Amino acid sequence: MADVAEHIWGLVGPYVAAEGVELDDVEILGGGKLLRVVVEADGPLELDRIADLSRGIARLIDNDDPFAGSYTLEVTSPGLERKLRRAEQFRKATGSEVHVKTFGPISGDKHHRGTLTGVDDDGIVVTIDGADRRIEMSEISSARTVFVWKKGEKPGKKAKKA
DSSP: OHHHHHHHHHHHHHHHHHTTOEEEEEEEEGGGTEEEEEEEOSSOOOHHHHHHHHHHHHHHHHHHOOSSSOOEEEEEOOOSSOBOOSHHHHHHTTTSEEEEEEEEEETTEEEEEEEEEEEOSSEEEEEETTEEEEEEGGGEEEEEEOOOOOOOOOTTOOOOOO
């Protein structure tokens, strides 16, 4: 499935770039029955825009026919807590809070939550409680950004004047 995903990436990437949108990820799930294409833009992606992109992507894939049988296409945006799988995705998330799961323990843990402070093609650095922890890409089983809710002013309350 990884070869098909890479093929689709090469097929869809130039199309979405021409549409002014960035291809963030391509996933094939459900034993090859679900194709998820994740796109990102500088501004918000409205539902009509995603529908237009979905129609264009579907035409490209149907003309190329990389699947044996039927499939379901899902075109979506990354959301607040986005999956991180490729070095480029980690680079864009630098400075964000992340949760990384590893196949085996690193510094005694398989779960690493902290600030993503460094990325190269071979691995990442997560700062946890002030200490840097290097994690090789090959050791990562899954990773995602963590949305942190900021506590704000309660609705209807006015700020106190000093």
